[in-house]
Amino acid sequence: MFLRKIDDTGLFVEDVITDAVPTILGAGGEEIPDPHYITEPYQGGFYWPKWDGEKWVEGGTEPEAATPGLDQTKDQVRTAVESATTILGLKKAMLLWLESGVDNP
Secondary structure, eight states, rough: EEEEEEEEBBBBEEEEESSSOOOOOOOTOEEOOOOOEEOSSOOOOSSSSSSSSSEEEEOOOOOGGOOOHHHHHHHHHHHHHHHHHHHHHHHHHHHHHHHHTOOOH
């Protein structure tokens, strides 16, 4: 059985695979299904799914800072490559100098 676990506010926590719906003791001492486990599947497209008691709804918003734009990512990669190229060039120059046997003035 495939279930969705939610927290006390209804926000999705994790998917759970189990043989049966977990139970808790009710007010009268009887076992009842744990309300933190939902059998209803949710459709994709939610940033943070939330169970409102009847259906899945959007429970959060995607933070902009956590999703850099493509141009920003390209710039970061370009800077990293340029830095690595500079370091490799300096290492090569140092090795050539050492191999030349020229004394340091």
